[in-house]
Amino acid sequence: MAESWATLGVDLHLEPAGAGGLRRGLTDALRDAVRTGRLAPGTRLPSSRTLAGDLGIARNTVAEAYADLVAEGWLTARQGSGTRVSERAVVPPSGPARQPRVPARPTHNLVPGTPDLAAFPRAEWARAARRALTAAPNEALGYGDPRGRVELRTALAGYLARVRGVRADPDNLVVTAGFSHALRVLGQVLRARGVRSVAVESYGLDVYWGLLQTAGLATPALPWDELGTDTRALGTEGAVLLTPAHQFPMGMPLHHDRRAAVVDWARRNDSLVLEDDYDGEFRYDRQPVGALQGLDPDRVVYLGTASKSLAPGIRLGWMVLPPALAEEVIGAKGHADTVGVLEQLTLAEFLTSGAYDRQVRSARLRYRRRRDALTAAVAERAPGVHVTGIAAGLHAVLRLPPGTEPSVIQAAAWQGLALHGLSFHRHPEARAEHVDALVVGYGTPPDSAWSAALEALCRALP
Amino acid sequence: MAESWATLGVDLHLEPAGAGGLRRGLTDALRDAVRTGRLAPGTRLPSSRTLAGDLGIARNTVAEAYADLVAEGWLTARQGSGTRVSERAVVPPSGPARQPRVPARPTHNLVPGTPDLAAFPRAEWARAARRALTAAPNEALGYGDPRGRVELRTALAGYLARVRGVRADPDNLVVTAGFSHALRVLGQVLRARGVRSVAVESYGLDVYWGLLQTAGLATPALPWDELGTDTRALGTEGAVLLTPAHQFPMGMPLHHDRRAAVVDWARRNDSLVLEDDYDGEFRYDRQPVGALQGLDPDRVVYLGTASKSLAPGIRLGWMVLPPALAEEVIGAKGHADTVGVLEQLTLAEFLTSGAYDRQVRSARLRYRRRRDALTAAVAERAPGVHVTGIAAGLHAVLRLPPGTEPSVIQAAAWQGLALHGLSFHRHPEARAEHVDALVVGYGTPPDSAWSAALEALCRALP
Numbered sequence: 001m002a003e004s005w006a007t008l009g010v011d012l013h014l015e016p017a018g019a020g021g022l023r024r025g026l027t028d029a030l031r032d033a034v035r036t037g038r039l040a041p042g043t044r045l046p047s048s049r050t051l052a053g054d055l056g057i058a059r060n061t062v063a064e065a066y067a068d069l070v071a072e073g074w075l076t077a078r079q080g081s082g083t084r085v086s087e088r089a090v091v092p093p094s095g096p097a098r099q100p101r102v103p104a105r106p107t108h109n110l111v112p113g114t115p116d117l118a119a120f121p122r123a124e125w126a127r128a129a130r131r132a133l134t135a136a137p138n139e140a141l142g143y144g145d146p147r148g149r150v151e152l153r154t155a156l157a158g159y160l161a162r163v164r165g166v167r168a169d170p171d172n173l174v175v176t177a178g179f180s181h182a183l184r185v186l187g188q189v190l191r192a193r194g195v196r197s198v199a200v201e202s203y204g205l206d207v208y209w210g211l212l213q214t215a216g217l218a219t220p221a222l223p224w225d226e227l228g229t230d231t232r233a234l235g236t237e238g239a240v241l242l243t244p245a246h247q248f249p250m251g252m253p254l255h256h257d258r259r260a261a262v263v264d265w266a267r268r269n270d271s272l273v274l275e276d277d278y279d280g281e282f283r284y285d286r287q288p289v290g291a292l293q294g295l296d297p298d299r300v301v302y303l304g305t306a307s308k309s310l311a312p313g314i315r316l317g318w319m320v321l322p323p324a325l326a327e328e329v330i331g332a333k334g335h336a337d338t339v340g341v342l343e344q345l346t347l348a349e350f351l352t353s354g355a356y357d358r359q360v361r362s363a364r365l366r367y368r369r370r371r372d373a374l375t376a377a378v379a380e381r382a383p384g385v386h387v388t389g390i391a392a393g394l395h396a397v398l399r400l401p402p403g404t405e406p407s408v409i410q411a412a413a414w415q416g417l418a419l420h421g422l423s424f425h426r427h428p429e430a431r432a433e434h435v436d437a438l439v440v441g442y443g444t445p446p447d448s449a450w451s452a453a454l455e456a457l458c459r460a461l462p
Numbered sequence: 463m464a465e466s467w468a469t470l471g472v473d474l475h476l477e478p479a480g481a482g483g484l485r486r487g488l489t490d491a492l493r494d495a496v497r498t499g500r501l502a503p504g505t506r507l508p509s510s511r512t513l514a515g516d517l518g519i520a521r522n523t524v525a526e527a528y529a530d531l532v533a534e535g536w537l538t539a540r541q542g543s544g545t546r547v548s549e550r551a552v553v554p555p556s557g558p559a560r561q562p563r564v565p566a567r568p569t570h571n572l573v574p575g576t577p578d579l580a581a582f583p584r585a586e587w588a589r590a591a592r593r594a595l596t597a598a599p600n601e602a603l604g605y606g607d608p609r610g611r612v613e614l615r616t617a618l619a620g621y622l623a624r625v626r627g628v629r630a631d632p633d634n635l636v637v638t639a640g641f642s643h644a645l646r647v648l649g650q651v652l653r654a655r656g657v658r659s660v661a662v663e664s665y666g667l668d669v670y671w672g673l674l675q676t677a678g679l680a681t682p683a684l685p686w687d688e689l690g691t692d693t694r695a696l697g698t699e700g701a702v703l704l705t706p707a708h709q710f711p712m713g714m715p716l717h718h719d720r721r722a723a724v725v726d727w728a729r730r731n732d733s734l735v736l737e738d739d740y741d742g743e744f745r746y747d748r749q750p751v752g753a754l755q756g757l758d759p760d761r762v763v764y765l766g767t768a769s770k771s772l773a774p775g776i777r778l779g780w781m782v783l784p785p786a787l788a789e790e791v792i793g794a795k796g797h798a799d800t801v802g803v804l805e806q807l808t809l810a811e812f813l814t815s816g817a818y819d820r821q822v823r824s825a826r827l828r829y830r831r832r833r834d835a836l837t838a839a840v841a842e843r844a845p846g847v848h849v850t851g852i853a854a855g856l857h858a859v860l861r862l863p864p865g866t867e868p869s870v871i872q873a874a875a876w877q878g879l880a881l882h883g884l885s886f887h888r889h890p891e892a893r894a895e896h897v898d899a900l901v902v903g904y905g906t907p908p909d910s911a912w913s914a915a916l917e918a919l920c921r922a923l924p
Contacts, residue, residue, distance in 0.1 A: 117600040126592050129804075133588050137538060138579040138908065141773035151548075177639070180798035211798060311603035313803035336642035336673060340805045341775035342591075446600065 022057055026065040034074045034085050043085040044106070045075065047414055082413055107416030108453040112249060112395035112441030113205075118448070119363060120311045124355045125346065131353075132345035140341050146330050148175025148318075152344040155351040156318050160304065164280050165290035167297045168320045174330060177339050178317040179278065179305045183208055183241075185333045186274060186301065187215030189325070192332070195238025198274070201229045202430035203250055208241065208276075209427070224432030227255045231262035239272040240265075244292040245280045249425050249439040251389015251397055253289045263292070266299040272325070273300045279308045281360045283392040284368045298322045306347065308394060308443075309360055315339065316347055367394055370442045370450060377454055382461035394443025397422065404462050405436035412438075412460040417453065484519055488527040496536045496547050505547040507537065522878070526569065569878030570915035574711060574857035574903030575667075580910070581825060582773045586817045587808065594807035602803050608792050610637025610780075611803055614810040618780050621813050622766065626742050627752035629759045630782045636792060639801050640779040641740065641767045645670055645703075647795045648736060648763065649677030651787070654794070657700025660736070663691045664892035665712050670703065670738075671889070686894030689717045693724035701734040702727075706754040707742045711887050711901040713851015713859055715751045725754070728761040734784070735762040741770045743822045745854040746830045760784045768809065770856060770905075771822055777801065778809055829856055832904045832912060839916055844923035856905025859884065866924050867898035873922040874900075879915065 033039045045051070048062040055062070066083050069075040077083045140149065147153060153170035160166035176182040190198065197218035200209055209219045220237070223230040228247055231254070234240060240262065244254040254262075266273050275292045283289065293302035297320070305317040316339065321329055350356045374396060375387050386399040400408055405421045412419055422437035445453045495501045507513070510524040517524070528545050531537040539545045602611065609615060615632035622628035638644040652660065659680035662671055671681045682699070685692045690709055693716070696702060702724065706716040716724075728735050737754045745751065755764035759782070767779040778801065783791055812818045836858060837849045848861040862870055867883045874881055884899035907915045 114604050117603040120600070120603050122595055125804075126595050129591055129595075130588050133584055133591075135538070138582070141579040141582050141775035142576050143769075143774045177799055177801070180796075184798045207797070307605075312605045313603035315800055315802040334642075335669070336646045337639055337799050338777055339639070340777040340802050342587075343802045343805060 023061050023064050026055075026057070026061060027069060030065060030069055031074055034069075039085050041085050044081070044413055045083045045085070046416065047082070050414070050416075082410070106413075106418040108418065108449065108456045109444050110417060110419040110440045110442065110453055110457060111444060112420065112439050113444075114312060114441065115308050115310075115363065115394060115443045116366070116446055117311055117313075118446035119366065121355065121359050124359070125310075125350070128349040128353065128355060129342065129346040132349040133342060135349075136341070136345055140345065143335060144338060144341060146333055146335050146338055147171075147173065148339060149341055149344045149348065152348040152351075155348040156304075157320075159351050159356070160291070160302070160320065164277060164302075164304075165294040166302050166320055167294055168302070169323075172321045172323055172326045174319050174321060174326075174333065175339055175344055176317045176319060176333075177315040177337065178307055178312065179276065179303055180207065180211060181315075181337065182303050182317055182319045183211050183274070184215070185329060185337075186319070187212045187217055189328050189332045190239055190272070191216045192328070193238070197237045199234055199237040199240040200427065201242065201247065202427050202432040203422070203425050204241075204243070204248060204427065205425065212241070219427075221427040221429050221431050224430065227258070228252050229254060229258065231258040231265065234262065234265045234269070234271075236269065237271060239274055241274045241276065242292070243276045243278065245277055245289045246283075246392045247389075248276070248278065249389070249395060249397060249420075249422070251391065251393065251395075253391075254292070259292055259295070263295045263299060266296065271299075272322070275300050275302050277302060277304050279393045280304070281309055282364055282367060282394060284364070284371065285391045289392075293320060298324065301325065309356070309363070310347075314343055314347075316343060366447070367443050371396065373450075374440065374442050374454060374457075377458055378461065381458040385461050395439055395441045398438040398440055398461070400436040400438065401462055402436055405438070408438060408460055408462060412457065415456040415460050417456040417460060419457070485523045485526050488517075488519070488523060489531060492527060492531055493536055496531070501547045503547050506543075507545045507547070509544070522569070526878075529569075568875075568880040570880065570911065570918045571906050572879060572881040572902050572904065572915055572919060573906060574882065574901050575906075576774060576903065577770050577772075577825065577856060577905045578828070578908055579773055579775075580908035581828065583817065583821050586821070587772075587812070590811040590815065590817060591804065591808040594811045595804060597811075598803070598807055602807065605797060606800060606803060608795055608797050608800055609633075609635065610801060611806045611810065614806040614813075617810040617813040618766075619782075621818070622753070622764070622780075622782065626739065626764075626766075627756040628764050628782055629756055630764070631785075634783045634785055634788045636781050636783060636788075636795065637801050637806055638779045638781060638795075639777040639799065640769055640774065641738065641765055642669065642673060643777075643799065644765050644779055644781045645673050645736070646677070647791060647799075648781070649674045649679055651790045651794045652701055652734070653678045654790070655700070659699045661696055661699040661702040662889065663704065663709065664889050664894040665884070665887050666703075666705070666710060666889065667887065674703070681889075683889040683891050683893050686892065689720070690714050691716060691720065693720040693727065696724065696727045696731070696733075698731065699733060701736055703736045703738060704754070705738045705740065707739055707751045708745075708854045709851075710738070710740065711851070711857060711859060711882075711884070713853070713855060713857075715854075716754070721754060721757070725757045725761060728758065733761075734787070737762050737764050739764060739766050741855045742766070743771055744826055744829060744856060746826070746833065747853045751854075755782060760786065763787065771818070771825070776805055776809075778805060828909070829905050833858065835912075836902065836904050836916060836919075839920055840923065843920040847923050857901055857903045860900040860902055860923070862898040862900065863924060864898055867900070870900060870922055870924060874919065877918040877922050879918040879922060881919070 048059050048066060052059040052062045066075060074086055075083055076086045152175055153173045157168035157170045157173055160168050197220055198212050199222050200219045202221045202224035212219050223233050244259060246253060262273055277291055291302055293300040302320040306314055371390055378385050378387050384401055387396050388399060389397040405423060409421045420439045422435055422439055425439060510521050510528060514521040514524045528537060536548055537545050538548050614637055615635045619630035619632045619635055622630050659682055660674050661684050662681045664683045664686035674681050685695050706721060708715060724735055739753055753764055755762040764782040768776055833852055840847050840849050846863055849858050850861060851859040867885060871883045882901045884897060884901055887901060
């Protein structure tokens, strides 16, 4: 019999109970799913109760199969994080199907950082791509300017000036394969300039801290208080990485006194501000908070991305550079990591035709509705939980009663719900009081899955 | 002098011919007219003949200025609709006037390394892009596998096995933004492994040597004799970078004894071979020389690119990694430099639909005709020049009488003809006798410009 494992969409080919019986059959089927990569390393397995229910077999049989596979090293079981596919459960080189490194997706996904991919404007994008390809001069298909195509740089400069108050000259704008790519190049340039440390916020994304560290830079954490990141504590660092419009993940804009303070510091100290404007277009309650870059284009590197407004898969981001930094950054990027011109020309067409504005407007409306539904549902179902950081963006922070974050994350996992606790986004040396909270990416699920994800979240809340 | 441009009633402020000359002055004046809006987007420009008559200057000067501005994106030139002001040539106020870094284009271009961009299969590519975008699952638009999309990796593994004899497992195949990107990542990994030097050939591309040097690696040159690169001289280097199928730029395949020698060396010395298979599909005289990688997939990194078979602008390349190297390379590449998924899926569709094979066949036929025309024209017009390295590829090496290379390059420049002397591709510490020669990229011009380029070349030959 081939049983469908509904929770993860993986078929387990259970042999009819023979010599070894069901336990042996289930063990073999799970081992095979891990070995062939259908269950990826790190995948969290459902509880023995859930899987037993799915398969219509006794819970003990599942628990025993799990135990066998833990003993064999295919699975790991750890207090507080359930049973998972071992990170080392990778097949020998000759084997055909090694694990993809992309983890299998849980039933419900509220991990922040990805927009609703089902809302990507495929038809509009295909039309823009066709127009762009038709209009492109032949030379566009050659080895190009390391900054990217002039059509896109010009369109972006106009758009960023209009929507985010960025003072951008297309000559100093560089198209990148997303934010991470830009940060990697900037880290390399800063290190080559002799910079030794880049201050970061007490809350943020560890992959970005890691990129800077790989470039040889220390990433000390700025203090954090009730107003958010305290830029007044900046010292001799060569640069600071900030999310001024919408702190990630906490959600407030950088306090106005501290906006001024960081620019003053950069001037005084001959340092740079790296402004991560990852979702500046998605503001709900009033006009967008303008980019910090407008205050001092000679001191602020503005970094933007199409990963939230369109989709991460198109791999398009951009940076607006202080003129004095431009040559070094363009040289460090070089021709080795240029971005495909057809994608660039398509985005240029998307921007100039107004399709980008339309997409942002429609996405903003849908995300706002989700935010409102989230706020209402939590107020009704979990009055002890407070939803914060909701004036903008694609995620919210749910403050939990003290000490409950781990148990809520665990309860969410049992619901097949993936999300991050705030501790996941906390700097290892954070200068901030501990807070129990969830970071809920309400932009992530497709519309069809949103209600179920919200329901699973509410069931997991205390 | 301020010249009135009667045809459009626009004043062009032409500076008296200075360092840059009339062409530069006209280019600047036209760019300025577009930038400031005096020439509105969509405006059709007079023919080069008409404008030259108006201004009392040579027609070629106008044609070259137009070409420069098309290259920069200010103007567009389309068959049947003449030269127009680009629709997107709009600039925000603050932009001073820095020169874009795109070099001005000469009248005739025989620089090797770029295929005929006019032959890019736009209609087929647009169809494949639409099909790929329609078929893509939503998750393809998210943050993906750092190796690239499985659809493309699978299609490439099959294609490379069939056409190049590469033994490729899609799990060990990594999609890159072209060859340079792959080489940068490999250089970084080799250095991190403790490798100090990567041997290169006495003739090659200095940008690649530079990429390895930037990673902290020395790039000593292998000796060169009448059979080509001598791999028997390899010593304790950690790796060697070779063009085994078609030495760049000299044009012969790696001698069979030396193919065996380099693999033996890599095994004995626990070293790696980096196989640059940049134009392996374009072989004219017999079956393609199979990839070296087939001899030992555990020792050879196979590197390929779509830059010659399609176009550099799409920025797609690939590497097939020895299993023992895969994790390190994938880790070093990471998510920061992934390639747009829509381009990847389009290429996968192109490969599986047979469109890629068709494109290569038709390009091979056209390039072969050019090669034959080049050989015939040189034999007739310059009997003292010998055309070599013509069994494959998009370029040939023209052996010149001793001591004439600099004067021929200069004569070519007077003809408005860009090409490289062999000395341009010679390693600074080349272990090879000096040879006077030209490297002629006969694949580069569009069909419409090919005859004129060949004529200009013949005029420059001794």
